[in-house]
Amino acid sequence: MRSVLYLVRRPPSRAANESVEMMLVSGVFEQPASVLFMDDGVRQLPQRQDAARLGRKDTTKALGALATYGIETLQVHAPSAAARGIAVADVGLDVQWLDDAEARTVLHAADVVITD
Amino acid sequence: MRSVLYLVRRPPSRAANESVEMMLVSGVFEQPASVLFMDDGVRQLPQRQDAARLGRKDTTKALGALATYGIETLQVHAPSAAARGIAVADVGLDVQWLDDAEARTVLHAADVVITD
Amino acid sequence: MSLVHLVQHSAGLNSCLAHVADGDAVLLFGDGVHAASDPRLAALGIPVAAINEDAAGRGVAIVPPVAAVGYDGFVALVVEHDASVTWS
Amino acid sequence: MSLVHLVQHSAGLNSCLAHVADGDAVLLFGDGVHAASDPRLAALGIPVAAINEDAAGRGVAIVPPVAAVGYDGFVALVVEHDASVTWS
């Protein structure tokens, strides 16, 4: 079965939640799927977010549900997080931290890459 | 009558054409109005554009009509143009070239600033 | 005339910084709060504020020299300055 | 596996450049053609192309080392590489 990598490069938003919906459906299909957060996409990870105050659903909650749907590999491009002052302790989800070379490898390992 | 400055910071697009529509209507009201192109907004100025090939109206044509509607002051933030390799010769419209200090002055002279 | 610079996206801060003048103020709102930790804000010499609920919603901390304000503070800044410019 | 990097907005180029590998290619399309004059493209060591009609529509010149291609070239790059990544 063709593997898919969801590349998340945009900050939290309603449209970001729609990307998560796609990941969830992908999991239902038992398609090998993983997620890589990069650039402003890492802003979706801090657990302190209180999105209800902004009048939208909390993306982190949906991201937390991904594992339940069979998408267990959440990966973070560490340089993107560092550049935005996001530390390991800020991220409540179970994620793998990748350096540039590892992110490049992950990007080149998927049969399909879907961007947001 | 309150003067308005239209600050154009985005590249050509269909939405950019809608900003130009607003400028045209502004001119009809005989409101003192001027336009300042800055950042990627300067990409709207080169006359070599062939937007029909992209399936959209040519913004430069509409910009050329602004003078007819009483909006005669088109201003360009020169550092933005230089950073994007856009030279005086590329711009067919009659524009004023402003440096940082002049752009700052223009920005602070309007009663209302509308951004795109 | 004085301006309040409304930074709606963090990328807008770059342009904003080149065009501020004495008497102006900067307000970060929406995704603009992501710029709250930008070191250039400290050297700006004019007041900088960020909307606390927009920051909380994004998990962003507001620390000095940036002042945390509510939307009432947003309104006050708009009223106190002659005009506003949105950097989105 | 090899990737074709589809740069749809010029800002996407920054991220793209950090993640290319041997065997990859870069294609600038849509607003991505605005990056055609970026000096970093010359040092990349992999083929870089830009869609000529997207460039013409924006008044952008395509000069070496960037190759001008049509949408047929876009299709060829997608087919020749194992997967595509869009940097928008």
Next chain:
Amino acid sequence: MRIALLIQGAPQGSDAPAAALRFARAALAAGHRIHRAFFHKDGVCIANRFVSLPADEPDVAAEWLAFADRHGVELTVCVAAAARRGVVDAGEAARAGLEGATLRAGFEVAGLGQMIEAMLEADRTVTFGA
């Protein structure tokens, strides 16, 4: 003061309408008046009555309508921008040869001149971008 609002972002793609509403509430609380809220570009999408949101997603359009109704604020969408995005009243639809209408009650369509007028009359104008 009288404050005019120009809102250019859609509820799905932007925080603009939600932020503008919070601003409007705060402005009224401080004794100011919202002279007009004008929706332009993608901002007009707020006025599509066929929008149907999941129960757990807030309806910014409904919140704007409740606010406007309570405080007598006019919500205006640009007629040209709206037509391009499929937001039309019965008259606009008929002119385009279509039956029906998609404009949500409580929003009115008008030309950009309404925004220019609001801008001229108001003491302040604030843009909420896409």
Next chain:
Amino acid sequence: MRIALLIQGAPQGSDAPAAALRFARAALAAGHRIHRAFFHKDGVCIANRFVSLPADEPDVAAEWLAFADRHGVELTVCVAAAARRGVVDAGEAARAGLEGATLRAGFEVAGLGQMIEAMLEADRTVTFGA
């Protein structure tokens, strides 16, 4: 090769649907097949039948429909994304308590599973972002 397209940008706000169409034409000309064109996020706005464009603005939706009709390509819009943006068929509208429909003939609504299936079956998948 079979190529699946994922289109996330709206005709008004993005060049995505126009670029995707030019890609699709070139793909067919080169002997490939468009397995499905799936519209997600703001991309679904292409399927609003109430869109009414000035005569001098090209209708990308109409061009997509003509292409799809001629070459038997399926144009699918994500049902969830479409509902959020007021693009609904009669059934979806009725479920939301509304009469009428806004979906343009020639587009079909379907769940994201259709896109996942297309991705699994196709040899290549290309995303056209917002």
